[in-house]
Ligand SMILES: Nc1ncnc2c1ncn2[C@@H]1O[C@H](COP(=O)(O)OP(=O)(O)OP(=O)(O)O)[C@@H](O)[C@H]1O
């Protein structure tokens with residue numbers, strides 16, 4: 001049996017994965033009962049102090065449903081660079097700091113990887129985006145460092161005593177065979193889009209020429225699809241009237257239902273119930289009752305997965321539908337790729353600007369790049385693919401495994417550190 005050197009951990013906004021680094025190769029660890037490449041970056045906490053992550057977290061939430069004693073968290077990575085975010089109060093009353101929350105996920109990855117390779121591995125290379133969501137403006141560097149410190153601390157809490165950090169998009173290039181010249185990775189995930197440009201003077205020597213990123217990702221696309229096609233059928237866009245006929249907009253606290261993480265926060269906040277009841281009793285307010293049924297029927301996670309599935313279907317079809325039916329819940333909305341592309345176009349402009357900025361930083365133009373590899377779930381969005389194909393020439397742009405490339409690359413980077 002080979003001795004593992006370390007793990008490569010890709011903690012993503014939407015999905016997380018882990019690879020084992022051996023002296024001569026990196027291997028992806030199959031996760032969950034089905035041996036998936038990734039597990040959802042979801043954390044479950046409840047008043048019995050139960051702390052679960054990944055598949056087990058989702059499964060338990062579907063059983064336990066809603067309630068003040070239950071908390072399901074998603075997209076935690078997007079808050080790591082927020083210096084006003086100090087964590088959350090657990091359902092059992094303790095304060096959990098950001099690192100404590102991420103540690104729940106890291107522990108689960110480590111537990112499954114340790115079981116897979118039959119060892120207690122204490123070294124890890126952690127991936128990170130070029131710029132964390134929120135690390136912008138005058139203090140971007142301090143905020144980015146804060147997020148990295150929180151990651152490192154979480155890894156320590158999970159039992160790793162040697163930790164090294166590598167940019168995710170750089171890791172995405174680690175498994176590329178030697179190509180002379182300049183290669184580039186475009187990693188388009190759930191929270192961020194990241195670019196790395198590398199020069200490969202010879203097979204051994206690779207140099208990072210530039211890396212850039214922007215806080216645009218698939219979670220944002222889910223929100224835009226929700227706003228554009230779904231919000232109306234849930235009564236979230238219309239104006240209501242009080243008994244004097246005065247028009248009232250939907251309270252801001254209910255608008256956060258548009259994202260999975262916002263909706264999951266609503267599940268455990270008492271204010272949600274009050275705000276919903278307030279609207280339900282306004283003139284026309286029955287329209288919003290379906291949101292109440294989704295939240296208190298325990299369907300919040302499943303509903304948002306259905307919205308996401310409609311988006312993912314648009315990558316292969318011109319049309320799809322959000323079709324969600326439960327007791328007292330009947331939501332049906334048609335979505336189409338053309339309209340969706342109009343909604344996401346400003347975000348794709350920002351993605352393209354990040355690519356241009358990376359090219360400028362590297363002192364090259366698009367024509368100088370020999371190979372462009374795409375990875376990350378959102379790299380399959382057709383409008384993105386066609387923009388990159390026009391920029392670099394379609395034959396130079398190649399798709400790599402959307403979900404496993406970064407984790408495997410981080411494992412290969414670990415061989416460089418400890419091999
Ligand atoms: N075929 C597809 N078309 C469009 N989007 C997709 C497709 N498959 C997955 N996605 C989206 O990709 C995102 C997840 O991608 P990925 O797992 O690469 O992100 P992540 O690594 O968790 O996030 P990040 O790296 O930004 O922190 C989700 O928003 C998901 O909806």
Ligand SMILES: [Mg+2]
Pocket residue numbers: 010012013168187189190376406
């Ligand atoms: Mg990723």
